Amino acid sequence: MCAKKRDTRKIILDAALKLFSEKGFSATTTREIAYEARCAEGTIFRYFPTKKDILISLARPAALHGLKQVFEDLPETNDKTVLQSIIENRLKVISENMKLLKVIITEAQFHEEIRKEVYENIGAEILGALAGYIEKRIDKGIFRPLDSVIAARIFGGMFLSFLISKYMLPPEKFDEEDQKVYLQEIVNIFLHGIVKKEGDNT
Amino acid sequence: MCAKKRDTRKIILDAALKLFSEKGFSATTTREIAYEARCAEGTIFRYFPTKKDILISLARPAALHGLKQVFEDLPETNDKTVLQSIIENRLKVISENMKLLKVIITEAQFHEEIRKEVYENIGAEILGALAGYIEKRIDKGIFRPLDSVIAARIFGGMFLSFLISKYMLPPEKFDEEDQKVYLQEIVNIFLHGIVKKEGDNT
Amino acid sequence: MCAKKRDTRKIILDAALKLFSEKGFSATTTREIAYEARCAEGTIFRYFPTKKDILISLARPAALHGLKQVFEDLPETNDKTVLQSIIENRLKVISENMKLLKVIITEAQFHEEIRKEVYENIGAEILGALAGYIEKRIDKGIFRPLDSVIAARIFGGMFLSFLISKYMLPPEKFDEEDQKVYLQEIVNIFLHGIVKKEGDNT
Amino acid sequence: MCAKKRDTRKIILDAALKLFSEKGFSATTTREIAYEARCAEGTIFRYFPTKKDILISLARPAALHGLKQVFEDLPETNDKTVLQSIIENRLKVISENMKLLKVIITEAQFHEEIRKEVYENIGAEILGALAGYIEKRIDKGIFRPLDSVIAARIFGGMFLSFLISKYMLPPEKFDEEDQKVYLQEIVNIFLHGIVKKEGDNT
DNA sequence: GATGAATGAGGCTTCATTCAT
DNA sequence: CATGAATGAAGCCTCATTCAT
Structure with a gap:
């Protein structure tokens, strides 16, 4: 009785996610969601008391779980190439969750509930993981001493x-090669900027 | 009877700006705008054929003009403290236009017209000015050679x-002191990350 | 649970027909139609995307179909009394559709879509049938030779x-007796005017 | 003080007439009338307390005067060609007043005030003149005895x-030649239909 | 559980009319 | 007299939500 039945709830969430990311929350109608989910408009309200509850459900820990992986369990090898390749790998997770990320970032501005969820999940946990990593490197004397939370946010x-x-850029203005260089430079600048240098006591 | 007759158009734009930035474009009603502007709902449509036209008017080059100066005419003294203080100064312009900036960034995702306006103003011109500055520093051998546009975007x-x-953070989580340190670290990391180092041939 | 579920679409059309014929299309509000149809204003728009679509639906071939029979299959006996009685009979169809006819004729002046519908139905088909009848009588030498389409239009x-x-006249100015005489004279004048006379070579 | 000053009232009436005949009364806005009359919207209300009063003014005896001429002072020569040529001449008057005629016919259906004006002017006077003409011809034994009012209405x-x-027909479907024949046949049918014939005692 | 017709509050927009200049 | 900005009631239409089937 577990797996097989069409999981209507999930289907509705996916449909809503797609549309919210394309048109925004307010501009998406429940009729459109129903159409995208191939169910009746009324069905939506068997799973979510309110349209807004769909949005809030999207920001629930379970939904955000994918995003959390991005900065989790960072190995402590700091070598530039290793860090960069890791980031490139994590990018896959981001890409898969891009629609969600877009919705979350956009709607967090306007909905207290979403904002709270984001802080407690992305804010605290995700950036926290990165900050923890930075902290350890500072302790080992590899990075210069600075506020690891701020550094994580900057990154x-x-x-x-x-x-x-x-x-957001049209694809022809940001091709594969650009992307590769961009990621390299993020790592370069960040590492060079954060690393401890001889005689540096800022 | 002197010069300053109540400039209704401007009042409506200000009201809309405030509400759009607080609740988003779709979630703001023309009735609310009218109330905020202390005019009749019908009056709005004497000045803007459409609610969307209010949004577009907000994003017009004229409105974005104020923001252009942020990275314009950067002096070429690269000393860390100078750069930092400059950035702090420019921040005033940003702060004054923050509401507008928020609306523009948010709605650019969903409205082609706004997106174009943003690219041609914020995207091209503002970041272009910063990229130009970076370029000059590279030429002088102060910064290491890298793609100045990418570096500008990273910054x-x-x-x-x-x-x-x-x-977006609640004020108690990001006080004056935090802000100062944050800006310092942005400059630190960026400068250290971008500066040419002895024996560096990346 | 049997067949006849309240046919909302038809009810709305009937309500609209009544009001359009009484006040004209532009002067009738969707709120009034809803009230007359005893449904919510919103319900109207489940069936018609637009107020104008109600009008167009009224003028659809299906609606005009009833009117087509008026001059169809005219028997070729030309005796005055026969023709007159026939016309009186057909009048019933007209009377039953008078409201529709009034709406159509009135609004055809202002809406291209309606005008087309009218030409292709009332114009072409109905008058065409009458013209066909006249043509046959001309061929038989009973009517004098003339343009049958023009004659049909004149009739x-x-x-x-x-x-x-x-x-349009107040009833007291046009009673049953007047009507009878009026129809007699139409037939008289038309027949005398169209019939072939000895020595007539117009 | 008499002739010279731009007669705003007349200009407004003309503008309204043009628009009413093109789009109908309800669908015409006072803004459009003002634009067409090249005056301010407010000016309209210095001459007409209400939009509807413009319409009513159009149906005033003075405005209808032109239309009255159509059937007035008919000479009593009944010869076919004379009558036809007269009618053709009168047609000029009709054409000049066609816009007014269209408005009157259309709006009379919906406005009691207009309807009354039409009865008392067009109905009584105009058709009355024609009926008087027919009466005289009947008295002279040229037309057969019939209800002259009905005959006038039929004509x-x-x-x-x-x-x-x-x-209302597209011009290519009703050219100059058609028009000429049409008018000839109206006269033919009417005269033949109404004329006294030997041995006719209907 | 699923449906989709129905609802009615409320959104955007229009427009006749007013009134200070 | 003329203007045109301002008004606000009302029009058309949308949409989240309900409910009988």
Whole structure:
């Protein structure tokens, strides 16, 4: 009785995710969601009391789980190439969750509930993992001493700028080669910027 | 009876800007805009054929003009403290336009017209100015050779992470001191990451 | 649970027909139609994308079909009394569709779509049938040779003048007796006017 | 103080007439009338308390005067060619007033005030003149005895069918030649239909 | 559990009318 | 007299939500 039956709830969530990411939450109608999910409009309300509850469900820990992996369990080898290749791998996870990320980032501005979920998950846990990694490297004297949370956020911002370029620029303005160089430079700049240098006591 | 007759158009634009930035474009009603602008709903449509036209007017080059100066005419003294203080100064312009910036960034995702406006103003011109500055420093052998556009974007992302922290985090989690340190670290990491080092031939 | 579920579409069409014929298309509001149809305003738009689509649906061939029979299959006995009684009989069809006819004729002036529908139905087919009848009588030498289409239109005009008198004059100015005489004279004048006379070589 | 000043009232009436005849009364906005009359919207209301009053003013005796001429002062020569040529001449008056006629006929259905004006002017006077003419011919034994009012209305209907053909059919379907024949046949049918014949005692 | 017709509040927009200049 | 900005009621239409089947 477990796996087989068409999981309507999941289907509706997927449909909503697709549409929210394309048109935004307010501009998406329940009728469109029903059509995309190939179910009746009424069915949606058997699973979600309210349209807004669909949005909130998308920001639930379970849904965000995919995103958490991005900065989790970072190995402590700091060699430039290793870090870069890891980041490239993680990018796959991001790409798979891009639609969700877009919805979350956009709607978090306007909905307290989403914002809270984001802080407690992405904010605390995800960036926390990265900050933890940075902390350890500082302790080992490899990175210079700085606020690891701030450093993690800055790195997140660099990464974000990559995502913005990748997903909002027209493809001809940001090709495969650009992407590769971009990621290399993020790692370069960040590592060079954070690494401890002889005689540096800032 | 002197010059300043109540400029209704401007008042409506301001009201819309406030509400769009608080609730998003779709979630803001023309009735709310009218109420905020203290005019009749019908009056709005004497100045804007369509609700969407209010949004577009907000994103017009004229509106974005203020933001252009942020990275324009950067002095070529590269000393860390100078750069940092400059950036702090420019931040005032950003802060004054933050509401607009938020609306523009959010709605650019969903409206082709806005997106174009953004590319041609924020994208091309602003980041272009920063890229030009970086280019000159590379030529002088101060920065290591890298793609100046990518570097500019990365810096933009770092900056963006600051804005996100400043405007989305609850104030008690990001106080004046945090902000100062954050900006310092952006400059530190970026400069150290981009500067040419002895024996570096990456 | 049997067959006849409340046919909302038909009910809305009937309500619209009544109101359009009383107040005209533009002066009728969808709220009034909903009230007359005893349904919610929103319900109307489940069946018709647009108010104008209600009007167009009213003018669809299906709706005009009833009117086509008016001059169809006219027997070729030309005796005055026969023709007159026939016309009186057909009048029933007209009367039953008078509201529709009024709407169609009125709105055809302003809506291209309606006009086309009218030409292809009332114009071409109905008058065509009458013209065909006239043609046959000409061939038999009973009517004098003339343009049968024009003759049909002229007859239509005579008939129209009757309808105008019947439906626009206050009833006390156009009683049963008047109607009878009016129809007799239409037939008289038309037949005398169209019949071939000895020594007539117009 | 009499002739020279731009007669705003007349200009507004003309503008309204043009638009009412093109789009109908309800579908015409005061803004459009103001634009067509090259005056401010507010100016309209200095001359007409209400939009509807513009319409009513159009149906005033003074405005209808032109139309009255059509059947007035008919000479009593009944010769076919004379009558036909007269009608052709009168047609000029009709053409000049066609816009007004269209508005009057259309809106009379929906506005009591207009309807009354039409009865008392067009109905009584215009058709009355024609009926008087017919009466005289009957008295002289040239037309057979019949209800002259009905006969006048029937003739009016024939004429109306001509106007409908002329103003609603696409021009290529109703050329100059058609028009000439049409008018000839109206006269033919009417005269032959109404004339007294030997041995006719209907 | 699923459906989809029905609802009615409310959204965007229009428009006749008013009124200060 | 003329103007045209402002009004707000009302029009058309949308949409989240309900409910009988």
